[in-house]
Amino acid sequence: MRWAVERRFGGTGMAAMALHRRYEQVAACCLTTALAWTQRDAAVGLLQSCPATSAIGTVLQTLAQGRSWATIGISQLTTSTQHQHQPAVVAARTAAGWTLDGRIPWVTGANESRWIVVGTKTTNRQELLVLLPTSHKGVTPGRPPPMAALNGSKTCAVRLKGVEVRPSLVLLGPCAHVLAACDAVRRFSLTTCVLPLGVAAGAISASRLVLSGRSAQCRRSVATLRNEYKHLARCVYRRGSGGKLPSSEAAALRAKANLLAFRSSLMCLELSKGRGFVMGNAAQRRVREAMFCCVWSSNAHVIEETVRQLALAAPDAVP
Numbered sequence: 001m002r003w004a005v006e007r008r009f010g011g012t013g014m015a016a017m018a019l020h021r022r023y024e025q026v027a028a029c030c031l032t033t034a035l036a037w038t039q040r041d042a043a044v045g046l047l048q049s050c051p052a053t054s055a056i057g058t059v060l061q062t063l064a065q066g067r068s069w070a071t072i073g074i075s076q077l078t079t080s081t082q083h084q085h086q087p088a089v090v091a092a093r094t095a096a097g098w099t100l101d102g103r104i105p106w107v108t109g110a111n112e113s114r115w116i117v118v119g120t121k122t123t124n125r126q127e128l129l130v131l132l133p134t135s136h137k138g139v140t141p142g143r144p145p146p147m148a149a150l151n152g153s154k155t156c157a158v159r160l161k162g163v164e165v166r167p168s169l170v171l172l173g174p175c176a177h178v179l180a181a182c183d184a185v186r187r188f189s190l191t192t193c194v195l196p197l198g199v200a201a202g203a204i205s206a207s208r209l210v211l212s213g214r215s216a217q218c219r220r221s222v223a224t225l226r227n228e229y230k231h232l233a234r235c236v237y238r239r240g241s242g243g244k245l246p247s248s249e250a251a252a253l254r255a256k257a258n259l260l261a262f263r264s265s266l267m268c269l270e271l272s273k274g275r276g277f278v279m280g281n282a283a284q285r286r287v288r289e290a291m292f293c294c295v296w297s298s299n300a301h302v303i304e305e306t307v308r309q310l311a312l313a314a315p316d317a318v319p
Contacts (some may be wrong), residue, residue, distance in 0.1 A: 001064060001065070001066040002064045003019055003022070003041075004019060004041040004044045004045065005044055005048075005060055005063060005064040006021050006048055006060075008066055009048075009057060009060035009061050010060075010061050010064040010065065011060075011064040015150050016126035016241075017237065017240075017241055019041070020191065020194045020237075020239075020240075023037065023038055023191075023194050023195065023198070024194045024195070024197050024198040024201065025198065025234075026198065027194070027196075027197075027199055027202070028196025028198040028199070028201040028202035028205065028266065029202060031149070031150060031161075031195060031198070031199055031289040031292065032149075032150045032152040032153050033152075034195055034198060035108060035150060035153050035195070035292075036071075036108055036109055037297075038072045038195070039072055039108040039109065040063075040069060040070055040071055040109075040267070042072045042117075043070040043071055043072045043115065043116075043117045044060065044063060046071065046072065046074075046117045046129065046171065046182060047059065047070075047117065047131065048060065049182040050129070050171040050172050050182065051305040052178075053131070053168060055131070055168050055169065056131070056171070059115060059131065064235050065179075066152070068114040068115065069112060069113045069114055070113055070114065070115040070116070070117065071107055071109050071113045071115075071116055071117075072107070072108075072116065072117045072118075073104035073106070073107040073109065073110075073116045073117070073118045073119070073132075073158060074117065074118070074119035074129075074179065075104075075105055075106045075297070076088035076089055076102075076104060076105060076119060076295065077120075077121075077127060077178070077179060078119075078179070078299065084111070087102065087104050087120070087121035087125075088103055088104065088105060089102035089103065089104060089120040089121065089160060090102050090120065090121055090122070090123060091119065091120040091121065091122050091123070091128045091130075091165075091174075092123050093122070093123070093184065094124070094164070095168045096164060096166060097164065097165050097166040097169075098128065098164075098165045099133070099162055099164055099165070099171065100118070100120055100130070100138075100162075100163040100165060101160055101161060101162060102120070102159075102160055103114070103157055103158070103160070103303070104109060104118060104158040104159075104160070105157050106155055106156075106157065107141070107155065107156060107157070107158050107213070108153045108154070108155045108300065109153065109154050109155070110134065110141035110142075110154070110155075110156055110158050111141045111144075111154055111156070112154060113134055113136070114133065114134060115131055115132065115133060115134065116131075116132045116134060116158065117129065117130075117131055117132070117168065117171070118130050118131075118132045118160075119178060119179065122173075122174045122288060124174075125191065126173065126174035126175060126179060126180075127135060127173055127174060127175060127176065127178035127181070128170065128172075128173040128174050128178060129170075129172040129173055129178045129179070129268055130165050130169055130170050130171060131169045131170075131171055132163065132165065132169070133169075134175075136163050136164070136165075137162075137163070137164075138160060138161045138162045138163040138164075139158065139159075139163055140158065140159045140161070141156055141158045142156045142157045142158065142159065143156060144156040145155075147309075148288050148291055148292070149285070149288035149289050149291060149292050150289070150292055154156065154211060157176070157192075185314045189244070190236050190239065190240035190250060190253060190254070191240075192254055192296065192297050193236045193240070193253050193254050193257040194236070195293065195296075196254075196257035196258050196260065196261040196290070196293040197229065197232065197233050197236065197257050197260070197261075197284060198263065199261040199264070199289045199290055199293060200225075200229050200257070200260045200261045200263075200264040200265075201229060201233075201264075202282075202286060203261070203264035203265040203267070203268040203283075203286040203290075204222065204225055204226050204229055204264050204267075204268075204281045206268045206283060206286065207222050207225075207264070207267050207268040207271050208222055208226075210268070210271045210272050211271065214271065221267065222267065222271075225260070225263065225264055225267060228260060229260060229264070232253075232256055232257065232260060235253065236253055236257065238311075239253065247301050248301065248305075250301075251299075251301035251302045251304070251305040252303045252305050254298075254302050254305070254306075255302060255305040255306040255309045256309065257293070257310075258290075258293045258294050258302075258306055259306070259309055259310065261289070261290040261291045261293050262287075262293075262294075264290075265283070265286035265287045265289070265290040266287060267292075268282070268283045268286055268287075269283040269284065269286070269287055271283075
């Protein structure tokens with residue numbers, strides 16, 4: 001719990017590269033755990049990227065000590081509102097601060113978190129980032145919908161009705177692009193590539209366990225995907241350590257990671273035969289986890305590039 005928190009708040013201040021390698025290792029075992037962890041650490045990163053206040057410092061100390069949990073609710077500013085004309089969450093200025101109304105579409109662990117870092121639009125279409133206690137009146141987490149995978153993440157929508165936010169809980173803004181204004185110290189620019197890489201690594205490892213008695217061609221195929229994973233992982237960590245990438249290049253790497261997760265998990269399912277299709281088997285779980293990678297934090301660039309690469313991967317027509 002201390003790895004992502006800076007030393008001044010009681011953490012160890014682990015470097016982004018080392019931290020994300022750990023995210024990948026966790027995702028190779030359980031994507032549900034990795035998702036919950038990265039959402040918590042994303043909240044930590046946003047808190048640390050904003051001007052320090054006594055309230056923020058206290059929250060970060062409790063997070064470092066494992067005495068509370070935080071998560072983020074910012075998809076309404078990033079990937080969930082591209083086709084909406086009205087903001088999902090609106091903040092209106094009042095004499096005492098701000099009042100929030102609307103619906104945060106996706107929040108991991110909302111029912112079990114004490115804090116949510118929320119992104120919102122103001123009435124004049126600027127943006128605001130606030131630290132929202134889930135105990136505030138008017139904050140109502142919904143019932144997590146049944147999903148194809150990662151149900152243990154307890155991801156759900158959160159409704160906000162007349163939620164009063166005092167100025168001390170405003171992290172940043174109002175401004176035109178509040179997330180762009182954040183200066184996260186250890187931000188890794190290819191975070192969303194790391195979890196699909198972990199899914200791929202886990203699926204490839206599971207495939208190697210069921211190779212007994214298989215042909216040389218099957219063994220070569222598993223080795224080919226393992227080498228492809230190693231090459232892509234090196235590329236992601238090398239490019240990610242260099243700072244923010246052009247959106248097209250980042251989308252291309254993310255699409256490659258998504259497709260590698262899919263191909264690796266399907267290979268594991270094929271090698272596992274019928275038993276791999278039974279609930280509880282690692283093979284079917286990996287396939288469902290790979291499905292999540294294609295819907296998590298996918299903006300228009302990622303969707304277009306993933307679809308393009310899927311089309312290129314189609315086999316030749318049978319004569």
